[in-house]
Structures are given as C-alpha cells and as structure tokens.
Amino acid sequence: MTYTEIEITAELVRDLLHDQHPDLADRPVRLGARGWDNQLWRLGDDLAVRLPWATHSADALLRKEHTWLPVLAPRLPLPVPVPQRLGEPSERFPRPWIVTTWVPGSPADRTPATAAEAAGVLASFLTDLHQPAPDHAPVGNFGRGGPLADRAGQFAERLASAVELGLVHDPDAVRAVWEDAATAPAWTGPALWLHGDLHPANVLTADGTFCGVIDFGDLCAGDPACDLGACWVLLPEGSVDRFHRAYRPAPDAATLRRARGWAVLQALSCILIGEAGVHGRPGGKRTWGPPAHAALRRLVATAGH
Known part of the structure; x- marks a missing residue:
C-alpha cells in the first residue's frame, strides 16, 4: 500500500x-x-x-x-x-x-506548551502510564523500550544524514551525549507500559499546557527512559528539572542518562523528517524541526549534568 x-x-x-x-x-x-x-x-x-x-x-x-x-x-x-x-x-x-x-487540542509541534505547569502534567501522565505490563504486552517497534546500545547503528545513520544535509553543526557534541547515554547501566526493573512515540505531533495542547495524547501505535513495554526522553522535546525552556522532580518514582541517574540518548534519537529523527522529508515520506513536516533543534541545544548544553 x-x-x-x-x-x-x-x-x-x-x-x-x-x-x-x-x-x-x-x-x-x-x-x-x-x-x-x-x-x-x-x-x-x-x-x-x-x-x-x-x-x-x-x-x-x-x-x-x-x-x-x-x-x-x-x-x-x-x-x-x-x-x-x-x-x-x-x-x-x-x-x-x-x-x-x-481528543480535542492542537498538536504541540504547531502550538507548543508554554506554561510552567506543563512539566507536572506530562510527569503525571507518564507516572500513571509507566506501570508494570503483563508478560504478553507488545514488544516495541524498532527496539523502542529495549537496550539503548542496540540503537547505535540507527543513531550513527541519523547523525550522518543530518550532518550531510547541513542540519547538525556540532556532531561531536551530539555524539558525546549519545555515547554517555549508551554506556549507562541498563534498566533492571520490570517492563513498564510505554507510549513509545511521544514526539510533538502526538501530544496535544490547550491554554499553554498538555490536554491529550494520541497515536498509541507504538505502545509497548520496556525501559521508561524511552518515554522520559520526550521532556527535552516537548517542554518549554527551563522545565526539564521540574518534570524530573514531579515524575514518580524519581528517575535515577542511569535512567536520566539513557533518557538523554532517547531524546537525541528522537530529535535527529524529527529534524530529518521535518526538514528533509526522509524515510520515504512525501515532503517534510516543517513544524517538527524547531522543537527538535531546541532539544539538541538543551541536551548538548547540559552534557555531564
């Protein structure tokens, strides 16, 4: 088809x-x-x-x-x-x-969240979603929710494409964020329910905050870091720490490192789709690029913190 x-x-x-x-x-x-x-x-x-x-x-x-x-x-x-x-x-x-x-609302790629309370709303949603899944829960597509190191090839391919197209100008800094994330200790807890694809077009906003979440086609079970990486792409400037404080249970240092790696993957994918129309899609989704670029800047700026 x-x-x-x-x-x-x-x-x-x-x-x-x-x-x-x-x-x-x-x-x-x-x-x-x-x-x-x-x-x-x-x-x-x-x-x-x-x-x-x-x-x-x-x-x-x-x-x-x-x-x-x-x-x-x-x-x-x-x-x-x-x-x-x-x-x-x-x-x-x-x-x-x-x-x-x-589900009424405006996609966050077109109408980003701007209110400070958006961090708590996103944290509440993911806290309630990230509960242990049954053994017969679906497995993630393309490794979502699995070991981050298994995505090394995809990261390298996406970064190379973005650099070749002139869409990423400091690949060494981006690569450093990824390598720190990929070498973080693996998730050892139970497989938790995950949305699996929390990019801005799948989260709806109204009055500056989030009002709905759509497209659960990548619903799966696994490492919560896969979803937690979305905070760098979805939240307004200065809200990431507030999100981490509100999420329960509080993510440990290793989970936050892995989440940064998932955020890098998502940002690179959104940049390529938004500005180059890659992956066989007809035309780009221009609204996907700005939040993804902002996420990369935040991740690079806070590397090591």
Whole structure:
C-alpha cells in the first residue's frame, strides 16, 4: 500500500460505516488530519475514524490499540483516543480501520506548551502510564523500550544524514551525549507500559499546557527512559528539572542518562523528517524541526549534568 493506491474520501468513510457500523453512518464526516501512518476523519463531534494509508505496519498497530487502549485509558490523567469499534478489511477498503473517541487540542509541534505547569502534567501522565505490563504486552517497534546500545547503528545513520544535509553543526557534541547515554547501566526493573512515540505531533495542547495524547501505535513495554526522553522535546525552556522532580518514582541517574540518548534519537529523527522529508515520506513536516533543534541545544548544553 502506498499513498496513491487508494483514495480515502468522506464518501468512502460513510460507505464503510454503512457496511459495518450502520448506527454511526448518519453522522457528519470531515477530514481531521493526514498523519504518519493513518488518515483521521472526524465523525460528528466526539468520534473519529482512523484508516491506514501510508505504511504496511499500520494495520497491526491499529489492532494493537484496539486491544490495549481500553484497558489503559481509564487510569490515565489526560484524554486519549479510546477505541469504540473495529472495521475489518473488505472489498471497499482492504485494510482494518478503527473508530475512536475524538481528543480535542492542537498538536504541540504547531502550538507548543508554554506554561510552567506543563512539566507536572506530562510527569503525571507518564507516572500513571509507566506501570508494570503483563508478560504478553507488545514488544516495541524498532527496539523502542529495549537496550539503548542496540540503537547505535540507527543513531550513527541519523547523525550522518543530518550532518550531510547541513542540519547538525556540532556532531561531536551530539555524539558525546549519545555515547554517555549508551554506556549507562541498563534498566533492571520490570517492563513498564510505554507510549513509545511521544514526539510533538502526538501530544496535544490547550491554554499553554498538555490536554491529550494520541497515536498509541507504538505502545509497548520496556525501559521508561524511552518515554522520559520526550521532556527535552516537548517542554518549554527551563522545565526539564521540574518534570524530573514531579515524575514518580524519581528517575535515577542511569535512567536520566539513557533518557538523554532517547531524546537525541528522537530529535535527529524529527529534524530529518521535518526538514528533509526522509524515510520515504512525501515532503517534510516543517513544524517538527524547531522543537527538535531546541532539544539538541538543551541536551548538548547540559552534557555531564
């Protein structure tokens, strides 16, 4: 499946609902967003339909959300898109699709958090999410939640690409942050539930703080440092220490070192996607670049602290 193999329209969405969930088919349908893996269509005021359109992996990710988010959502302090219905592949659309609750807010890549209390809101969300996961919880895609050292090849590739494109001007400083993180002691606690992909387009804001978290396609279990690295990308200047003080249990020094490595990986990826449109995606997501550059500056400036 590529971007052009099937055209997703409001008429198609209505037809799919008529076929499989007719009680929802009379609601107004309008485009909400074209995301990384899925298109999101508003369904009335309180629901949304997500249909995979860009990657083969999106099918399994939707089914994973349908299985696990209803279990996790009740304990989370921020709204998340709770699955309501599952659509199965058909002649009209040969892939699964999902109906979820609609989460209002503006993506943080377009409207960044500016309020000091955003640090506590993010810490509260991750404290409640990061609970021990069952043995049959999903494994992270591309090593998310696993040993950071296993991502050394990906780090080297991303840094080299960013340097070649002129997007990173002090690679030695960035590499030093990574090497310190990759040599930190490994996580020895239980595998905890993780969002797995807390980049700014997946976190929503209102009135200067966070008001929702979306896209749990990379939901998995593992090392909490994978999620904790997001604080450098998401929070306003001067808020990272406040976040660490509010998160429970307080992260130890090794976890913070690993989190810095995850933050470097995420920042490099967002810079490449935002400014170069790499990884086979059509065009860049320009709003992803500024928070990622800011995160790299913060990480380099506080190296060793």
